[in-house]
Amino acid sequence: MSIHWYPGHMHKAQKEMIELLPQVDLLIEILDARIPWSSENPAIAKLRGDKPCIKVLSKSDLADPSVTALWQARFEQQRNVKTFPTRSDQPAGSKALLGLCRAMFPQRDTNKDPIHAMVVGIPNVGKSTLINILAGRTIARTGDEPAITKGQQRINLDNNITLFDTPGILWPKVENPASSYRLAVTGAIRDTAMEYDDVAHFAAEYLLETYPDLLVERFKLDALPSDEEAFLQAAALKRGAVAAGGKFNRHKISELLIKEFRQGKLGRISLETPEMIDGEQAELDRVAAEKAAGKAERKQRFKEGSGSLDKKERKEVRVDERAAKRRKPTTKR
Secondary structure, X not given: OOOOOOOHHHHHHHHHHHHHHHHOOEEEEEEEOOOOOOOOOHHHHHHHOOOOEEEEEEOHHXXXXXXXXXXXXXXXXXXXXXXXXOOOOOHHHHHHHHHHHHHOOOOOOOOOOOXXXXXXXOOOOOHHHHHHHHHXXXXXXXXXXXXXXXXXXXXXXXXXXXXXXXXXXXXXXOOOHHHHHXXXXXXXXXXXXXXXXXXXXXXXXXXXXXXHHHXXXXXXOOOOOOOHHHHHHHHHHHHOOEOHHHOEOHHHHHHHHHHHHHOOOOOOOOOOOHHHHHHHHHHHHHHHHHHHHHHHHHHHHXXXXXXXXXXXHHHHHHHHHHHHHHHOOOOOO
């Protein structure tokens, strides 16, 4: 599945973040604990550089605790990075994040030199909820759908920490198809940009392989289905998601499965592990290397004589050359 949902305000927000970064001491990056890697915007890592960063793993009460611990260990191997899990069912515990912010700057007298922190993350990951908790009042709008926050806000806290709230931003192209599905399952994109049936099949296949007992228990199944199609049919019959003629209502049971996952009714589930992501990244790198090699070969054949290329290949070479020219910096005289 390919996600095509990148509203104009996200492009504007990224430009504003770049302009604001020189004033920022610390990044607070909110990640969904169920998909820490897929919810990590690669553009933010590039923008951050070597600035200290706290990766907040939100909704950790909905994620598999053993997998969350693995992700914390992975992230904290990075330079200047700490992690902080938060729970939807214990919001008051999030206030301890301010102490960690101060601990990131042990030599600083915050009474004279306040800490400026930028809160960043993808849509619908819990940024606004966290800011309201830290501020002790409702400042940022919250909701169950992504892209609620549209502009930056500056919030001065009582303990000499200033927060810059930014809109949730995705990136124009999600390279990993599995990440697109995970973002859709957790609600990081609008439901209108996805097909429930397609996303539910992805979720069902993963859950049958990784958390089968939770599915059997939640949907009161007599036995473990053989595949995701059999599961959706069995779950539909148990929940009365049946269309005319006794056939199961695929869309209804798909919507119900996604909704109950997001609400945590299926149990504490993580959709990705560090080991899984390492394998997926290796495959992405392999495919990218093959594409790069193919482009280089076509370009060489084009130089030697376009007669050896078909029409489609000649067009691809010209497109690559035009793209390279656009990226090439110009020198002003």
